[in-house]
Amino acid sequence: MEATATAPASSSAPATPRILEREPLVLNHRSxxxxxxxxxxxxxxxxxxxxWALFIPSVILAGVMVFCFTYLIAAGVGVxxxxxxxxxxxxxxxxxxxxxxxxxxxxxxxxLFLTRQKWRTSVNRAAEAMTIFAVMCAGVYPMFHVGRVWMxxxxxxxxxxxxxxxxxxxxxxxxxxxxxTYFSVSVVxxxxxxVPDLATLRDRCKPGLKKLLYGMFALGWRxxxxxxxxxxxxxxxxxxxxxxxxxxxxxxxxxDFATSVVPGWHTTIFPPYFVAGAIFxxxxxxxxLMIPCRKIYGLQDLITPKHIDxxxxxxxxxxxxxxYAYCMELFMAYYSASPYEGAAFKLRTLDGPSVxxxxxxxxxxxxxxxxxxxRWARHNMWTVMAVSMCVNAGMWYERYxxxxxxxxxxxxxxxxxxxxxxxVDNWTFIGTFGFFMMNFLLFLRFLPVIAIGEVKGxxxxxxxxxxxxxxxxxxxxxxxxxxxxxxPKAANA
Amino acid sequence: xxxxxxxxxxxLAEFESVHDLYHAAEHVRDAGYSRWDCHSxxxxxxxxxxxxxxxxxxxxxxxxxxxAGTTTAFLLQWITQNIIYPTVVQAKPTVGVWSLPAWFPxxxxxxxxxxxxxxxxxxLALIGLPRLNHxxxxxxxxxxxxxxxxxxxIEARDPKFSQEGTKSFLEKIGGKNVELVEDDI
Numbered sequence: 001m002e003a004t005a006t007a008p009a010s011s012s013a014p015a016t017p018r019i020l021e022r023e024p025l026v027l028n029h030r031s032x033x034x035x036x037x038x039x040x041x042x043x044x045x046x047x048x049x050x051x052w053a054l055f056i057p058s059v060i061l062a063g064v065m066v067f068c069f070t071y072l073i074a075a076g077v078g079v080x081x082x083x084x085x086x087x088x089x090x091x092x093x094x095x096x097x098x099x100x101x102x103x104x105x106x107x108x109x110x111x112l113f114l115t116r117q118k119w120r121t122s123v124n125r126a127a128e129a130m131t132i133f134a135v136m137c138a139g140v141y142p143m144f145h146v147g148r149v150w151m152x153x154x155x156x157x158x159x160x161x162x163x164x165x166x167x168x169x170x171x172x173x174x175x176x177x178x179x180x181t182y183f184s185v186s187v188v189x190x191x192x193x194x195v196p197d198l199a200t201l202r203d204r205c206k207p208g209l210k211k212l213l214y215g216m217f218a219l220g221w222r223x224x225x226x227x228x229x230x231x232x233x234x235x236x237x238x239x240x241x242x243x244x245x246x247x248x249x250x251x252x253x254x255x256d257f258a259t260s261v262v263p264g265w266h267t268t269i270f271p272p273y274f275v276a277g278a279i280f281x282x283x284x285x286x287x288x289l290m291i292p293c294r295k296i297y298g299l300q301d302l303i304t305p306k307h308i309d310x311x312x313x314x315x316x317x318x319x320x321x322x323x324y325a326y327c328m329e330l331f332m333a334y335y336s337a338s339p340y341e342g343a344a345f346k347l348r349t350l351d352g353p354s355v356x357x358x359x360x361x362x363x364x365x366x367x368x369x370x371x372x373x374x375r376w377a378r379h380n381m382w383t384v385m386a387v388s389m390c391v392n393a394g395m396w397y398e399r400y401x402x403x404x405x406x407x408x409x410x411x412x413x414x415x416x417x418x419x420x421x422x423x424v425d426n427w428t429f430i431g432t433f434g435f436f437m438m439n440f441l442l443f444l445r446f447l448p449v450i451a452i453g454e455v456k457g458x459x460x461x462x463x464x465x466x467x468x469x470x471x472x473x474x475x476x477x478x479x480x481x482x483x484x485x486x487x488p489k490a491a492n493a
Numbered sequence: 494x495x496x497x498x499x500x501x502x503x504x505l506a507e508f509e510s511v512h513d514l515y516h517a518a519e520h521v522r523d524a525g526y527s528r529w530d531c532h533s534x535x536x537x538x539x540x541x542x543x544x545x546x547x548x549x550x551x552x553x554x555x556x557x558x559x560x561a562g563t564t565t566a567f568l569l570q571w572i573t574q575n576i577i578y579p580t581v582v583q584a585k586p587t588v589g590v591w592s593l594p595a596w597f598p599x600x601x602x603x604x605x606x607x608x609x610x611x612x613x614x615x616x617l618a619l620i621g622l623p624r625l626n627h628x629x630x631x632x633x634x635x636x637x638x639x640x641x642x643x644x645x646x647i648e649a650r651d652p653k654f655s656q657e658g659t660k661s662f663l664e665k666i667g668g669k670n671v672e673l674v675e676d677d678i
């Protein structure tokens with residue numbers, strides 16, 4: 001699966017290689033129209049057989065999810081396996097799992113934008129789409145976990161018949177605000193980014209329903225610089241808003257646990273540990289989706305080994321932070337000298353009923369990403385895929401360990417009870433994967449998977465100070481700064 | 494029923510590269526035109542300066558949107574928690590300003606939420622979109638703005654616009670396929 005066909009040979013450095021030359025973000029000197037054709041071609045041409053081979057089972061599984069929830073409404077929330085003391089089980093595990101996956105999308109679109117990481121342009125669109133679909137999958141769990149889903153509107157602070165108002169001191173209510181804000185802002189951010197690309201699709205369509213729809217959603221975009229000027233400000237503002245937002249969302253999710261008095265949950269390390277874990281798990285999901293995508297749709301020149309390499313490095317970094325958090329939890333259990341905290345971690349790691357989950361988590365999240373210290377591992381798509389799969393699984397184990405294995409052995413030994421998932425638990429979870437994949441495949445089918453305009457903007461010739469007749473490749477450092485902030489050399493002297 | 498009457502929108506000139514567009518924009522700016530614009534498939538850094546476009550006012554609008562969010566969240570929590578429905582839970586102070594720290598998360602979230610929607614609607618208001626059509630789309634060549642071609646359009650309502658002078662000016666600064674864009678009335 002190595003992108004041999006597009007090996008960066010033709011993009012090699014000028015005759016005198018400089019130290020730390022930046023790798024080009026688009027290989028083989030692709031032109032603007034090549035980029036347009038390649039990305040719009042995915043939407044305009046027939047989908048490959050593999051698309052259908054994935055789409056049909058995804059739709060069926062999404063149907064299974066709908067069936068499971070319907071059954072749950074009919075029979076009651078007891079069809080899930082949770083019972084005291086494990087009142088939060090797979091539903092909350094899966095909620096945290098899915099919401100965490102979303103975080104990579106926002107990290108790529110917002111934080112990497114603010115830090116001027118231009119490589120983000122090739123992956124941000126798909127990652128943002130992934131965020132939205134993952135948050136949708138996450139949202140359904142607490143909604144059904146309340147038991148009577150038709151009463152879920154009681155979460156909203158609007159007057160109701162019983163004249164009851166929410167408890168705003170509760171992290172669970174903060175969560176309602178955090179997750180719904182996160183979803184809304186992610187959709188706005190995604191949509192604003194899509195507008196210029198929808199205009200591209202509109203301009204390529206023959207008159208008809210398609211052109212009408214793309215045109216409607218493109219809002220009449222005409223690429224005017226007086227518009228771009230406001231647009232870029234808006235994009236920057238949304239990035240600046242999303243950055244603290246994404247950090248707050250998983251912090252608030254962690255407050256659900258950290259503000260309780262349950263041993264194993266009541267720790268101050270939770271917010272940063274959850275945020276690092278979310279980014280870690282999210283990047284694994286981005287890689288899981290994008291590596292097959294670039295192969296199937298021939299996007300190797302746009303999503304290059306450099307992109308994969310960067311994301312693998314982020315997985316290594318965040319995985320190591322997560323590993324540090326695991327060790328620190330154990331250390332604090334010992335150092336706090338709290339017998340309950342100590343017992344909780346002893347049961348989690350040595351003699352509890354679900355010890356193997358802990359070691360599966362530890363292996364997947366801490367050991368497996370260490371492969372990414374090696375360049376060959378980051379550049380071999382099979383290793384990257386394998387580690388990403390490990391991390392996907394590992395992050396689910398992590399949430400299971402935090403939630404279920406803690407509650408199973410909570411305080412009073414007489415009340416201890418091991419959790420067993422029911423078929424409804426299993427199929428609801430599998431069903432959400434179907435729902436997620438279905439949405440992602442429809443996104444691939446109808447919307448540009450890569451931000452066309454943004455990728456064009458990172459080509460060297462998109463810098464106004466690039467001399468079209470000059471030497472190629474030397475303008476890379478000009479891209480790092482704003483031309484309008486350039487001070488002429490003479491003025492410096 | 495279509496009429497044969499047309500209204501001149503302006504002159505549209507093509508440029509092949511960002512480099513050419515950038516320098517053309519500087520020339521148009523220096524020639525003193527005011528009703529004109531550049532059209533490009535992606536935002537070009539520095540083109541605002543080359544065109545003499547001022548910085549966007551959007552951040553100010555968003556500031557007030559965000560402030561409205563903070564205020565909404567504060568009042569929502571103050572009124573419900575202190576006046577309508579005081580709840581004694583978690584041994585937290587119930588009445589007065591002392592429960593303020595517990596309100597920060599919701600205040601933060603609503604600030605972000607209101608700011609984001611203000612950004613969206615503020616942007617649309619500032620750029621005058623969505624609109625169903627625009628005279629510039631009458632040009633067949635213009636569709637390539639979203640692919641790989643760069644355009645400068647000088648509108649007929651510009652005080653300095655003239656049928657002959659503007660055309661030759663655009664050609665002089667390197668514009669290709671200079672076209673008079675006319676729209677059906």
